Amino acid sequence: xxxxxxxxxxxxxxxxxxxxxxxxxxxxxxxxxxxxxxxxxxxxxxxxxxxxxxxxxxxxxxxxxxxxxxxxxxxxxxxxxxxxxxxxxxxxxxxxxxxxxxxxxxxxxxxxxxxxxxxxxxxxxxxxxxxxxxxxxxxxxxxxxxxxxxxxxxxxxxxxxxxxxxxxxxxxxxxxxxxxxxxxxxxxxxxxxxxxxxxxxxxxxxxxxxxxxxxxxxxxxxxxxxxxxxxxxxxxxxxx
Ligand SMILES: [Zn+2]
Numbered sequence: 001x002x003x004x005x006x007x008x009x010x011x012x013x014x015x016x017x018x019x020x021x022x023x024x025x026x027x028x029x030x031x032x033x034x035x036x037x038x039x040x041x042x043x044x045x046x047x048x049x050x051x052x053x054x055x056x057x058x059x060x061x062x063x064x065x066x067x068x069x070x071x072x073x074x075x076x077x078x079x080x081x082x083x084x085x086x087x088x089x090x091x092x093x094x095x096x097x098x099x100x101x102x103x104x105x106x107x108x109x110x111x112x113x114x115x116x117x118x119x120x121x122x123x124x125x126x127x128x129x130x131x132x133x134x135x136x137x138x139x140x141x142x143x144x145x146x147x148x149x150x151x152x153x154x155x156x157x158x159x160x161x162x163x164x165x166x167x168x169x170x171x172x173x174x175x176x177x178x179x180x181x182x183x184x185x186x187x188x189x190x191x192x193x194x195x196x197x198x199x200x201x202x203x204x205x206x207x208x209x210x211x212x213x214x215x216x217x218x219x220x221x222x223x224x225x226x227x228x229x230x231x232x233x234x235x236x237x238x239x240x
Contacts, residue, residue, distance in 0.1 A: 006208035007055060008045040009193040012083065022074050022118040023083060029117065031125035032174070037186045039117060040085040040130050042194055044209060047081050055210060057092035059228065060099055066113030066131065072120035084114045085131035086189040094184065095134060098160050104140030109179055112137070133183035144180050157182050
């Protein structure tokens with residue numbers, strides 16, 4: 001299968017002009033307070049729906065969860081191959097930590113993961129355009145819809161890491177009353193597969209991420225879930 005080799009890492013400046021024009025790699029966008037930020041430049045190329053479903057960013061978060069969009073996203077960016085900023089794997093890492101803290105599955109909303117600068121909800125410089133923001137509408141079986149629920153979970157998010165920012169409860173712009181928004185700010189990631197020297201930009205052979213884990217799979221290493229069980233069994237604490 002095409003995605004067996006891992007996900008191709010791309011410099012969006014090298015992509016076809018339509019995609020490049022929609023992703024606007026390296027372009028400045030201005031936030032609500034007049035602060036300007038540079039859009040991400042390095043993306044994972046997701047060749048197919050199957051690849052999106054197969055790639056796990058963490059034990060409990062698949063890549064496809066960050067790609068849920070509706071017609072508010074530009075048509076070309078809803079068609080495969082699709083593109084997602086490389087920093088999404090850092091977001092998934094933090095969401096996995098949050099999931100541990102909550103002890104329950106986290107459900108991302110449609111349009112609640114990566115949104116391109118061309119997305120109709122991508123106003124100002126929202127970190128959703130960096131792939132570093134998540135909108136959560138359900139935790140376990142609890143719909144996040146009222147002040148008490150949102151404020152309680154927001155405190156849990158803040159306790160997980162100072163790197164995470166949560167949107168306060170409220171009905172005005174810049175607040176939320178029907179989901180939890182958390183983000184890592186304008187974090188960009190230059191993957192190890194990329195050379196940043198412009199003279200090296202165009203490579204004969206593409207670079208692929210997520211290969212190391214696959215090498216591990218080939219050697220018969222236990223998968224991440226089994227490893228977690230192993231650690232739990234050997235750990236000093238009893239977990240229910
Ligand atoms: Zn959001």
